[in-house]
Amino acid sequence: MTAPLAIELVGIDKRFGSVRANKDIDLKVAKGSIHGIVGENGAGKSTLMSILYGFYHADGGEIRVDGRPVTIADSQAAIALGIGMVHQHFMLVENFTVLENVILGAEGGPLLAGGVARARATLKRLAEDYDLKVDPDAVIEDLPVGLQQRVEILKALFRGADILILDEPTGVLTPAEADHLFRILKVLRDEGKTVLLITHKLREIMAITDEVSVMRRGEMVATRQTSKTSMGELAELMVGRRVLLEVEKQPASPGRPVLQVENLTARDGRGVDVVRDVSFEVRAGEIVGIAGVSGNGQSELLEAIAGIRPVRSGAVTIDGTRLDLARHPVDAAAMRRHGLAHVPEDRHRMGLVTSFSEYENAILGYHRDPAYGRGPMLDIGAIREAARVEIEKYDIRPPDCLLRTAGFSGGNQQKIVLAREIERDPVILLVGQPTRGVDIGAIEFIHKRLVALRDAGKGVLLVSVELDEIRALADRVLVMFDGRVVGERAPETDESELGLLMAGAAQEAAE
Amino acid sequence: MFETLILILDSTVRLATPLLLAALAGLYSERSGVFDIGLEGKMLGAAFAAGAAAAVTGSAWAGLAAGILVAIALALVHGFACITHRGNQIVSGVAINFLAIGLTALLGQDWFRQGGRTPPLSGDGRFTNIQLPFAEALRDVPVIGGLYSELLSGHNLLVYVAFLAVPVTWWVLFRTRFGLRLRAVGENPAAVDTAGISVTWLRYRAVICTGILCGIAGTYLSVAQSAGFIKDMTAGKGFIALAALIFAKWKPVPVMFACLLFGFLDAAAIRLQGQEIPGIGEVPVQAIQALPYILTVVLLAGFIGRAVPPKAGGVAYVKERT
Ligand SMILES: Nc1ncnc2c1ncn2[C@@H]1O[C@H](COP(=O)(O)OP(=O)(O)OP(=O)(O)O)[C@@H](O)[C@H]1O
Ligand SMILES: [Mg+2]
Numbered sequence A: 001m002t003a004p005l006a007i008e009l010v011g012i013d014k015r016f017g018s019v020r021a022n023k024d025i026d027l028k029v030a031k032g033s034i035h036g037i038v039g040e041n042g043a044g045k046s047t048l049m050s051i052l053y054g055f056y057h058a059d060g061g062e063i064r065v066d067g068r069p070v071t072i073a074d075s076q077a078a079i080a081l082g083i084g085m086v087h088q089h090f091m092l093v094e095n096f097t098v099l100e101n102v103i104l105g106a107e108g109g110p111l112l113a114g115g116v117a118r119a120r121a122t123l124k125r126l127a128e129d130y131d132l133k134v135d136p137d138a139v140i141e142d143l144p145v146g147l148q149q150r151v152e153i154l155k156a157l158f159r160g161a162d163i164l165i166l167d168e169p170t171g172v173l174t175p176a177e178a179d180h181l182f183r184i185l186k187v188l189r190d191e192g193k194t195v196l197l198i199t200h201k202l203r204e205i206m207a208i209t210d211e212v213s214v215m216r217r218g219e220m221v222a223t224r225q226t227s228k229t230s231m232g233e234l235a236e237l238m239v240g241r242r243v244l245l246e247v248e249k250q251p252a253s254p255g256r257p258v259l260q261v262e263n264l265t266a267r268d269g270r271g272v273d274v275v276r277d278v279s280f281e282v283r284a285g286e287i288v289g290i291a292g293v294s295g296n297g298q299s300e301l302l303e304a305i306a307g308i309r310p311v312r313s314g315a316v317t318i319d320g321t322r323l324d325l326a327r328h329p330v331d332a333a334a335m336r337r338h339g340l341a342h343v344p345e346d347r348h349r350m351g352l353v354t355s356f357s358e359y360e361n362a363i364l365g366y367h368r369d370p371a372y373g374r375g376p377m378l379d380i381g382a383i384r385e386a387a388r389v390e391i392e393k394y395d396i397r398p399p400d401c402l403l404r405t406a407g408f409s410g411g412n413q414q415k416i417v418l419a420r421e422i423e424r425d426p427v428i429l430l431v432g433q434p435t436r437g438v439d440i441g442a443i444e445f446i447h448k449r450l451v452a453l454r455d456a457g458k459g460v461l462l463v464s465v466e467l468d469e470i471r472a473l474a475d476r477v478l479v480m481f482d483g484r485v486v487g488e489r490a491p492e493t494d495e496s497e498l499g500l501l502m503a504g505a506a507q508e509a510a511e
Numbered sequence B: 001m002f003e004t005l006i007l008i009l010d011s012t013v014r015l016a017t018p019l020l021l022a023a024l025a026g027l028y029s030e031r032s033g034v035f036d037i038g039l040e041g042k043m044l045g046a047a048f049a050a051g052a053a054a055a056v057t058g059s060a061w062a063g064l065a066a067g068i069l070v071a072i073a074l075a076l077v078h079g080f081a082c083i084t085h086r087g088n089q090i091v092s093g094v095a096i097n098f099l100a101i102g103l104t105a106l107l108g109q110d111w112f113r114q115g116g117r118t119p120p121l122s123g124d125g126r127f128t129n130i131q132l133p134f135a136e137a138l139r140d141v142p143v144i145g146g147l148y149s150e151l152l153s154g155h156n157l158l159v160y161v162a163f164l165a166v167p168v169t170w171w172v173l174f175r176t177r178f179g180l181r182l183r184a185v186g187e188n189p190a191a192v193d194t195a196g197i198s199v200t201w202l203r204y205r206a207v208i209c210t211g212i213l214c215g216i217a218g219t220y221l222s223v224a225q226s227a228g229f230i231k232d233m234t235a236g237k238g239f240i241a242l243a244a245l246i247f248a249k250w251k252p253v254p255v256m257f258a259c260l261l262f263g264f265l266d267a268a269a270i271r272l273q274g275q276e277i278p279g280i281g282e283v284p285v286q287a288i289q290a291l292p293y294i295l296t297v298v299l300l301a302g303f304i305g306r307a308v309p310p311k312a313g314g315v316a317y318v319k320e321r322t
Helices: A045-052 A075-080 A099-103 A112-130 A144-160 A175-190 A203-209 A233-239 A298-306 A330-339 A380-393 A410-422 A440-455 A467-473 A495-502 A505-510 B002-031 B041-058 B060-084 B089-110 B144-152 B159-175 B176-188 B189-193 B199-225 B237-247 B252-272 B285-303
Strands: A005-016 A019-031 A034-039 A062-063 A069-070 A083-087 A163-168 A193-196 A211-216 A217-227 A257-267 A271-283 A287-289 A311-318 A319-323 A338-343 A428-432 A459-463 A476-481 A484-489
Touching: A005 A193, A005 A330, A005 A338, A019 A045, A019 A211, A019 A410, A019 A484, A034 A045, A034 A175, A034 A203, A034 A233, A034 A484, A045 A193, A045 A440, A062 A380, A069 B159, A075 A484, A083 A144, A099 A112, A099 A144, A099 B176, A112 A175, A112 A271, A112 A410, A112 B159, A144 A175, A144 A203, A163 A175, A175 A193, A175 A203, A175 A459, A175 A495, A211 A257, A211 A319, A217 A233, A217 A287, A233 A440, A257 A298, A257 A459, A271 A287, A271 A298, A271 A311, A271 A459, A271 A484, A287 A495, A298 A459, A298 B189, A319 B199, A338 A410, A380 A410, A410 A428, A410 A440, A428 A440, A428 A484, A440 A467, A459 A467, A459 B041, A467 A495, A484 A495, A505 B002, B002 B089, B002 B144, B002 B176, B002 B199, B002 B237, B041 B060, B041 B089, B041 B199, B041 B237, B060 B089, B159 B176, B159 B199, B159 B252, B176 B189, B176 B199, B189 B199, B199 B237, B237 B252, B237 B285, B252 B285
Parallel strands: A019 A217, A034 A193, A034 A211, A083 A163, A163 A193, A287 A459, A287 A476, A338 A428, A428 A459
Antiparallel strands: A005 A019, A005 A062, A062 A069, A211 A217, A257 A271, A257 A311, A311 A319, A476 A484
């Protein structure tokens, strides 16, 4: 007595040039279930889902939807079959309103007027049914990512999707937003819709899926019932070896201060103070974590220290050199010369030029380093060699430094930036969301590298919205709320206390 | 004084018409993400085809049809190079401009042997001026009469078509499905693709709209404004139209005002030719002719804020992560 299948994939193959992204993939997804897909960066998850959605064409294999063999020539065909997809990088027209984005491609007639009115009504109903509230007349670029994602989900539901594919939906969400999303997914499942969920967070897989499939290097290696597996087993299936889910580290032995921040205040694009009078220090040989719900000034703090965001008042001292940033602004290149390296949070936008090759991105910002050339000339041979070493060390796949960066999977793009900044052996490393979008094998590796950097006597300032990550890595935890540091705690402090601080409890108590 | 003003405004309308048609033509293409600096070439090709066809058949309408067909053909060449083969849009546009200059001169000389001109048109071979009802009767009413009978009445059909094209374009762009998709594909083609719409077909349709309007613009030059085609008769109007388009931030109604402004400068330049201005002396014509360009640069640089082009403009669409 097996449940009817919503989707069945048989022997799907897909190549990109020399890369075989999908090899002979079989997959069965039961109707009315939430089916998780996990796998390392570059395992071929996004590719497989894009084939199902008609965005890419498979080189071979068969797709069956509701038991019938189908050909999905383009996304139009997929939509007609009731398949909807929320892509890893959103597919929204940024200067359109929510409503315009939702009706695009499903306008319901050559004139907009009738369709818009109907869409408005439908959107209202969907918002109520699924608790997916967003202002239909808001312009996309003004919305935070969490809401943009809701628009993507609304788009799919508006088209009557019965099968919803979500590609790493929680990568950009705060924990609260992720919880909200999961509640919605459960409602959808209980209504008989089928959900395919790609994620790197095994905890999410365990919490919400009914079944889970594991991909490795383009192949489907296993499918398990979620209730009959464990995070440890999944991790091992993904990476092909045992993975440490805990970070191993010795107590820190902090030395001299390498980064001192005094009364730093900075504004965001709209002229609002988002970092307010922040002071702290990071010493050699310690990792300082900044916890906080995203949007409380952590990103801007990193940018201000890195020399990307203008500072209104305050000073920063790097390894003994005091820089009065408000009076004498220092740019990112100068900061780097002082021994600071920076892994930006939004690496896709701020860390890479995706039309460049991997090796070009591997030295971006460090191209004046004498090791990479003489005078105005670049030594391409030396650069490629250095890039190859990083590729090997960070297991960036495919191991091809000539490939355009756009051709790498999302997680591998992240690793390119991480490798570039960490391998520079800085005095102080600023990292924002180091493991966003990367697989557990890579997380283990990145965590090890950060601890090794610390043990080598460097300072690390870590910003992450993952409380687990902060607690595992940091030697001291600062909590930010509303632009201010509202407390310092030891990493062993229990989660609920940190949670309260992050929610601004201390602030309110003081007032 | 009032009479002079009416006269200048009247020729402003005539001079703005080809700019307006060409700028609206460019709007369709560029809003869809295909930059087009070949407006000039398409207009020139259409002007020649219209002049030649009208001369041979004696019908202005045949001229219009030929002009539109040739401009569409050139637009499709641009589309084939840039949409289908993902070629560089600027290079393709430049190539079309050169192609048009060369071919019109060559064919004109070969077919008509009048130094690149087409035979002069008369009668039904031209679009003649239309008198709106009561224009004569109202002529003597002060102010209103002058405005109505001089400014509004007495233009040829294509002038009215051009100004009618403004609200129509606005309506198409903001009130129809085609317009929504057109604007979307110029901003984020991947969003259009994943919404199940063909990016290629959509952009081809946009480019065809460009061809139609360029065809009318060219026809206006040789069959309505003048009585026949003259070598290089577009004289940079395609580029001014492009400036107007940028100036107006790719929006239809501002495009009209920008074209009227440039038309006005042109009309004033003609009026001021050889005239003494008290305190300044004779203004060199070149200085006034350069005004539209100078104005564009100055205004774009400081006054009207940044002109943000359609985000996906200039790049061919390749299915790939960005
Ligand atoms: N458009 C493309 N051109 C060239 N290669 C590509 C393209 N898209 C994907 N690939 C390659 O195919 C492989 C699979 O990529 P895919 O994006 O499916 O991985 P993924 O499992 O989604 O990884 P991640 O977790 O990092 O998002 C990768 O090696 C990638 O480099
Ligand atoms: Mg992916």
